[in-house]
Amino acid sequence: MHQSTSKIETTQLRVICAEQDCEAGYNLKAAFPDFPEVLQAWQKASAEIAPSMLSDAHIAYGAQPLQTFDVYRAAGADRPLLVFIHGGYWQGGDKSDIGFIAAPYVRAGISVAVMNYSLAPQAGIEQMTAEVHAMLRHIKGMASQLGIDTGRISLMGHSAGGHLAAYVAADLAADNAAASNPQALKAVFAISGLFDLLPLIPTSLNKALTLDTRRAEQLSPVLMAGPSGTRVHTIIGEHETGQFHIQAAVIANCWPQVVAHHVVPATHHYTVLWPLADADSPVCQAVIAEILA
Numbered sequence: 001m002h003q004s005t006s007k008i009e010t011t012q013l014r015v016i017c018a019e020q021d022c023e024a025g026y027n028l029k030a031a032f033p034d035f036p037e038v039l040q041a042w043q044k045a046s047a048e049i050a051p052s053m054l055s056d057a058h059i060a061y062g063a064q065p066l067q068t069f070d071v072y073r074a075a076g077a078d079r080p081l082l083v084f085i086h087g088g089y090w091q092g093g094d095k096s097d098i099g100f101i102a103a104p105y106v107r108a109g110i111s112v113a114v115m116n117y118s119l120a121p122q123a124g125i126e127q128m129t130a131e132v133h134a135m136l137r138h139i140k141g142m143a144s145q146l147g148i149d150t151g152r153i154s155l156m157g158h159s160a161g162g163h164l165a166a167y168v169a170a171d172l173a174a175d176n177a178a179a180s181n182p183q184a185l186k187a188v189f190a191i192s193g194l195f196d197l198l199p200l201i202p203t204s205l206n207k208a209l210t211l212d213t214r215r216a217e218q219l220s221p222v223l224m225a226g227p228s229g230t231r232v233h234t235i236i237g238e239h240e241t242g243q244f245h246i247q248a249a250v251i252a253n254c255w256p257q258v259v260a261h262h263v264v265p266a267t268h269h270y271t272v273l274w275p276l277a278d279a280d281s282p283v284c285q286a287v288i289a290e291i292l293a
Helices: 019-026 035-053 099-107 125-141 160-178 213-218 242-254 282-292
Strands: 003-005 054-060 068-072 079-085 111-115 148-158 187-191 231-237 258-264
Touching: 019 242, 035 054, 035 099, 068 099, 079 099, 079 125, 079 160, 079 282, 099 111, 099 282, 111 125, 125 148, 125 160, 148 160, 148 282, 160 187, 187 282, 231 242, 231 282, 242 258, 258 282
Parallel strands: 079 111, 079 148, 148 187, 187 231, 231 258
Antiparallel strands: 003 258, 054 068, 068 111
C-alpha cells in the first residue's frame, strides 16, 4: 500500500552511522546487485519514448561537455516544468539513462527537462550545485521558446540528484530572501536523497568525492534553512537501506517544508523510479497533483 504522511516522527537532527556500518548503508551497488539489469531496462525504456517525446536534445547551458539538458515538451504554452537530476553518487549516470521518467508528466501537460552535470572526481559537489543553478537560469532564458512558465518550476532528483535538488532549492530560497524576491521553486521531489553527507566520509564512495568534515557540513541540506515557499516531498523505496530511510526521516524533522513522505512498496534504491514513471501509481499521481495544484 502506498504510504504518504505529512511528517516522519523522529527527534534526530543528524544522520547517525557507526563507521563500520556506513559502507554497508551507502554502497548501493553492493546492496542491490541487480543494478546492471535495472540500468539496461531504464535505457531501453528511455530509447522507446525518445522518438515521440524528446523535443530538444543536448541543449548546452555551459561550455563543459556535460553541461547539457534534454527537453520533453508538453503540448501548449506556459506549461509547468519538472527538472530531473539523475543519480550516480555524483560520479556517474547520464540523462540518456533516465529519460523514460518524463512520459507520464508530459502526458499530463508538464514539460520535463533532464539534465547532465559534471562528475567527480573531475568536479566537486560545489561545482555541481553551481551547474544546477546555471541550468535553471539558462532554461528560464529560453522560457518563451520552450513554452515554459517560469513561475511553475519544480525539481526532482534521484539519490545524489535528490541531494542537489534539495540543496539548490534551499540555496535559491536564501538568495531570494536576501534579494527580497518572492519567487521560489514550486516543489522539490527528492527520491532516495542524501541530505547529511557526513556519513559518506569513511566509505569507499569518498575516494572520488574527497569530502572532509567541513565540506560535508557545508554541503548538507540538513544544516541549511528549508526552502521557504517550496513544498518538499521525500520518496523512498520500501526495501531501501536503513541509512537512506534515516536520511529521509532527518530532513523531514529539520525542514517544515517537507509536506509528504512516500514509501513505495516492493521497490529499492533503483527500482523506485519505475512507479514514478507510471501514471497509474499513487506516487506518480501525487507528484502530478502537486505540480499542477
